[in-house]
Amino acid sequence: IEKLEERREKKLFNDDVIGRLCNRHRDVASGLIDALIIRKVKYRWQRSKKIGEGRFGKVYTCISLDTGEIMAMKEIRFQRGDLASIREIADEIGNIENINHPNLVKCYGAEIHREQLLIFMEYCNEGTISDAAKNGLPEAMIRRYTKQILVAIDFLHENGIVHRDIKGNNIFLARNGLIKLGDFGCSVKLSKTTTMYGEFNNMRGTTAFMAPEMITENKRKGHGRAVDIWSLGCVVIEMVTGRHPWSEFDDEFAIMFQVGSGAAPVTPDSISDEGKDFLSRCLVHDPQDRWTTSELLNHPFVKVKD
Numbered sequence: 656i657e658k659l660e661e662r663r664e665k666k667l668f669n670d671d672v673i674g675r676l677c678n679r680h681r682d683v684a685s686g687l688i689d690a691l692i693i694r695k696v697k698y699r700w701q702r703s704k705k706i707g708e709g710r711f712g713k714v715y716t717c718i719s720l721d722t723g724e725i726m727a728m729k730e731i732r733f734q735r736g737d738l739a740s741i742r743e744i745a746d747e748i749g750n751i752e753n754i755n756h757p758n759l760v761k762c763y764g765a766e767i768h769r770e771q772l773l774i775f776m777e778y779c780n781e782g783t784i785s786d787a788a789k790n791g792l793p794e795a796m797i798r799r800y801t802k803q804i805l806v807a808i809d810f811l812h813e814n815g816i817v818h819r820d821i822k823g824n825n826i827f828l829a830r831n832g833l834i835k836l837g838d839f840g841c842s843v844k845l846s847k848t849t850t851m852y853g854e855f856n857n858m859r860g861t862t863a864f865m866a867p868e869m870i871t872e873n874k875r876k877g878h879g880r881a882v883d884i885w886s887l888g889c890v891v892i893e894m895v896t897g898r899h900p901w902s903e904f905d906d907e908f909a910i911m912f913q914v915g916s917g918a919a920p921v922t923p924d925s926i927s928d929e930g931k932d933f934l935s936r937c938l939v940h941d942p943q944d945r946w947t948t949s950e951l952l953n954h955p956f957v958k959v960k961d
Contacts, residue, residue, distance in 0.1 A: 699719070699720040699721055700717045700718065700719055700720060700726070700728070700775070701717060701718050701720055702715050702716075702717045702728060703715060703716040703717055703718060703725075704716055706727070712729060712730045712731035712732055712771075713729075713730050714727055714728065714729050714730070715727070715728045715730060716728070716778060717775070725778050725780075726763060726775050726776060726777065726778050727760075727775075727776045727777065727778040727779075728773055728774070728775055728776070729773070729774040729776065730771055730772075730773055731771065731772045731773075731774070732770060732771055733770055733771075733772060752764070752765075754811075754814070754816075756807065756810045757833065757835075758803050758804070758806050758807035758810070758833070758834055758835055758836060759807050759810065759811070759835060759836055759837070760776050760777050760779065760827060760835045760836065760837030760838075761776065761777040762774065762775070762776050762777075763775040763776065763777070776837070777835070779827035779828060779829045779835055779837070781827070781828035781829060781830065782827070782828055783823060783824050783825070783826060783827055783828065784800065784823040784824075784826040784827075784828070784834075784890065784893070784894060785822075785823030785824045785893065785899075786828075787828060788823060788893055788894045788897050789897050790897050791894070791895055791896055791897040791925075792894045792895070794895075794926065794927060794930065795959075796894075797891065797894045797895060797926075797930075798930075798956060798957060798959045799832065799959055799961070800826075800834050800894065801887070801890075801891055801894075801933075801956065801957055802952075802957035802959055802961075803833070803834035803961075804821075804826060804834055804836060804887060804890065805887065805948055805951055805952055805957060806952070807834070807835070807836040808821070808836070808883050808884075808887060808948050809948035809949065809952060811836075811883075812880045812883070812947075812948055817879065817880050817882065817883060818836065818883050818886075819869075819882055819883070820838065820861055820864075820886075821836065821864060821883055821886035821887060821889075821890060822861050822863075822864040822886065822889070822890060822893075822899070823890055823893045823894070823899070824838075825837055825838040826890065862907040862910050862911060863889065863899045863900050863901050863902075863907075863910055864885075864886045864889040864890070864899070864900065865882075865885075865886070865914070866881065866882040866884075866885035866886065866942065867885070867914050867915065867917075867940050867942075868881075868882065868942050869882055870911050870914045870915055871915050879942065880947070880948075881942035881943075881945045881947075882942070884937050884945050884946065884947070884948070884951070885937060885938060885939075885942075885945065887937055887951075888920075888933075888934050888937030888938040889920060889938075891926075891930070891933070891934060891937070892920055892921075892922070892923060892934070895923045895925060895926050895930070896923050896925075900920035900921075901913065901920060917940060919938040919940065920938060922934050922935070922938075927956075929954075929955045929956045930956055932954070932955075932956070933951070933954050933956035933957070936950070936951060936954065937951070
């Protein structure tokens, strides 16, 4: 069996199906990953320890055997007949492969190995915002971090990408106080350059950080870029309190009921008046009244030195 498997793998490699870097994506058809065009350059790597787990798969550290660089490797298992999952995976790669911004986790490429897709990304070894904010953070630090997160969201929106799962666990700390937004598993590419209320109508994200228009799932109206702004407000609350929004409720359905009924997360008393005003611009139920990234970047709360 081992010899048969070895022969099968060698044939797939020679046919450019596995073992090479992917540099762009196309539509998936017939249950095969023909969405991924294979580069001719081999990428030698060695997997190390597991550092996380998400909706689609696990994340490990790995080392490039060519350069010695430590990277993060997202390992996603899929069934070749599951077209919906394959399309989502291909979309994630397509959304992040050409992104280059200091406040966004960089994608180095991807590799297909049997029924696994491996996405190689920049490794941020200082943990996440959620890790750092266990006991709350000083407001001066919150202002600096919020500005960087906002700059990252602004860059995505300007490039037609909505993240849709912004939360403390998806925001990583790098050296010298640099913040990087990552995990684009729920992100989508917009078909238009203008901000629209109903750009998408499928539910994605993490409930405690999810905008009302995503929870109510209004198929007629859908949702757009503004969902990332609501989530940003929720991250600010997490940085202030050390807890995720709606932490007083035990389950997701209770949170969904609150948001669907018109409630917003409680604004912490400990934050400054400028912080309270910033949150009031983010946590607006009507997405058309929610401030945009460009408006929020001019808010006094984030007018701080980098």
